[in-house]
Amino acid sequence: MAAPADVPLRDPQAPPDNGRLASILKKLLGGKDNTLTSSIYDQDPNTSVDCAAGAGLIRKLPRRVVPGLPRAKTFKRQQSEGRERLEATKLTSEERRPASVSVAGRLRPQRSISRGHQDPLRSSAPGCINDTRGSTIVTPQLETSVPQSPFDDADEKRYLSIPGANGDIGGEHHEVSERVPSYTEALSPVDVQSTTSSQYETMINEELERKWILNLSMHFRDKSRREKFFVTYRESEYVWRRVTISLDYRNAPDDSLEKDLLHIKFQREKSAKIYEAIRESLQDIQFYNTVTNLKLQTTDGRLHVHVVEDVNEIINYPTTQMIQHLKCQCVKEKDLEFDSHMSGFVYKVRVNNKTLIKKEIPGPDTVDEFLYEVNALNSLRFSRSVIEFYGVVVDDEDETVKGLLINYAEKGALIDVIYDSQEDGNSLPWSLREKWARQIVQGLSDVHEAGFVQGDLTLSNIVIDYEDNAKIIDINRRGCPVGWEPPEATALIDSNQRISMYIGVKSDLYQLGMVLWALATQEDEPEAHQRPLRLDPEIDVPGWYRTMVEYCLHEDPRVRLQATVLLKLFPQPEHHDDYE
Structure with a gap:
């Protein structure tokens, strides 16, 4: 289906306004919002407009964005993007540790841009360049002499007379009762204010932490130069969209x-x-209410x-009756x-002022693992x-299970505790490491004696x-990362077999x-x-x-002692309660 901007007007002399056409189409076809704002990309990049007296010119943004209307994914593309053809992108050690540090201190490498974008300011920052202060981005004010959109009321009537544009396309008829806002009227409050490049950088980084959240990125096993990102788009506080x-x-x-993107190293920076x-x-x-796929493709200088709907990623959530x-x-x-x-x-959330960890179901192929973990954790409440x-x-209708909640461990993962101690040049005392070793062996013993396998x-x-107490998490028997098998x-693994069926007590003991x-x-x-x-x-x-x-690292699985037996090798503690 053609993008809204590609629909021709009857008058070839009238330059199209992509944002207003998209807004009208969305209203006619049942868009969720009755009032849509135009994208700044829809301005003519060759037009220079005064922002204020002596304020400079509207920035020429690098590319136009043309959002298309929802359509069915072709069978060929659906097959090509199946999970069996994808492989998770291995993160670098720098990317793997962001959860252990504060938001302000997270790694943010310099973003790469192509040679064609040598603008010292951010290429997608809205607004104008002030010729007296090169580091400032100034957005056009509503009262300034910005020309009206060339798409006037007469053009709108001509467009609405196109066959099928008035709702006669097999769907429900939707009345257009509101005037579509002009470009200046559609500017968001942020765009209306003057914003420095550093303020804009801060705003984008905050939105990347709270609004546009990268969950996973995958590349194709055939080594083709393609990539797929899995994102949670928090459209509002209580509306979370799964997007690929x-x-x-x-x-x-x-x-x-x-x-x-080809020249960017870090996945977070690509996102x-x-x-x-x-x-x-x-x-x-x-x-979509399920999973929405956005295929981004640049054609003739426009980003389409x-x-x-990403049918490959739709999750058949368990019903509440199952738990x-x-x-x-x-x-x-x-x-x-x-x-x-x-x-x-995985997210940190609060319920009744209590800080917890919310763990969602990652994909359609992990529902059974999720249920395994819920049953295991519930059975291990004693440990x-x-x-x-x-x-x-559960969802707000109390019909399906969407995730699980566990307690929040304030000091983070053991991998980060060890890493941070080495970075600071401080050796962890043996008494503390021995305590953790005992608790880890005890936890694994509890898991096995309850009839479960940790798996990872x-x-x-x-x-x-x-x-300073060690706790085992993530009991789902899904297998282990490379190097831990x-x-x-x-x-x-060398013969390309899946090892999930071989995960058991003995593999747990080797990882221990x-x-x-x-x-x-x-x-x-x-x-x-x-x-x-x-x-x-x-x-x-x-x-x-x-x-x-x-014993644990022996190549022969039969030599590896059970966790309950390993506990007897520890010396008798001075205090019977390691948690005191």
Whole structure:
């Protein structure tokens, strides 16, 4: 289907106003908002307009954005973007740690731009360039001499007379009772104010933390230069949209968004570049209630946004009847207060002034793993070495389960605790590491004795609370990341077999050995070291600890002792309660 800007007017002399055409089409076809604002990209880039007396000129923005109307995804494209053809993009160590630091201190590398964009100011910042202060972006005020849109009332009537444009396209007839706002009337309050480049940078970064949240990025297994981003778009406090963005970098035109993204290293920075490119047009997009896919494609200098429902990512959420036997607390989505994004599909939220972690179902292929984790956490309420289970998140109609809630561990993941101590040059005291080792072994013993398997016992899935107690999280038996698999699974991986069916108690015990090795050596990435992992003589740990690590890391699964047996190797603690 053609984008709104591509619909011809009867009068060829009348220059089209893309924003107003999109607004009219959206009203006619049942858009959710009756009042739409025009995108700043819809201004003629060759037009220079006074913003105020001596204030300078309207900035020439790098590309126009043309949002299309929703349409069905072709079967060929649906097949090509199936999850089995995608692979998660491996994050760098710098990108993997943002949840452990404050928002203000998060890594924000310099954003890359193509050679065609050498503007010292941000390429998508709205407004004007003040010729007396080069670092200031000034937006046009409503009372200034900005010309009216060339798309006048007569043009609107001519457009509405196009066959099918008056609602006779097989859908419900929608009355257009409001006048479509002109460009200056449609400017948002932020655009109307004068904004410095640093203020604009701060505003965008805040929106990337709270409004446009990158959950996951994936590339294609066939090594083609294509990429898919998974984003949560918080349209409002209680309206969260699941959005995927498809990009094809093959044959990317010069001076295009696709070409820019090719030269950006960090996935978060790519997401930021995408958001800035389409930010002003998001209000013109009709989002699906399931998952909306935006395919971004630059053609003839315009960035086209093709809108389809991403049927590959629609989640068949469990019904509330499926968890009734747990008799756990159910919290409606409207009762959650968003605090911040942690990582992936994990958020920090508040419920009745209590800080919790909300964990969503990542995709359609992880529903069973989610239910496994809910049942496991509910059964392990007795364990003080497994994270406390608070309840589940349900939709506002109390019909489907959307996520789970667990307690928040203030000091973060063990991988970050070890990393930060090494960065600060402070060695973690052995007494603390021994305490954590005991609690981790106890937690894994509780998991196994309750009839479950952790499945992914890495340093990222052990958290430390404010009392310096270690807790196991993420009990879903989904498998382990590369480098954490037991030796018996190496041949399976090399032959491209899925190892999820082979995940069990013995693989948990091998990963436990890697965790214990990391605590002894204070290395935050044991998977990066050459195997077999051994504790060198200069590592100052007791003999019983060395023996425990050797048992767990043995290549023969039959030699690895059960966690309940490993607990007996620890010396009798001075205090019977490790949590005192």
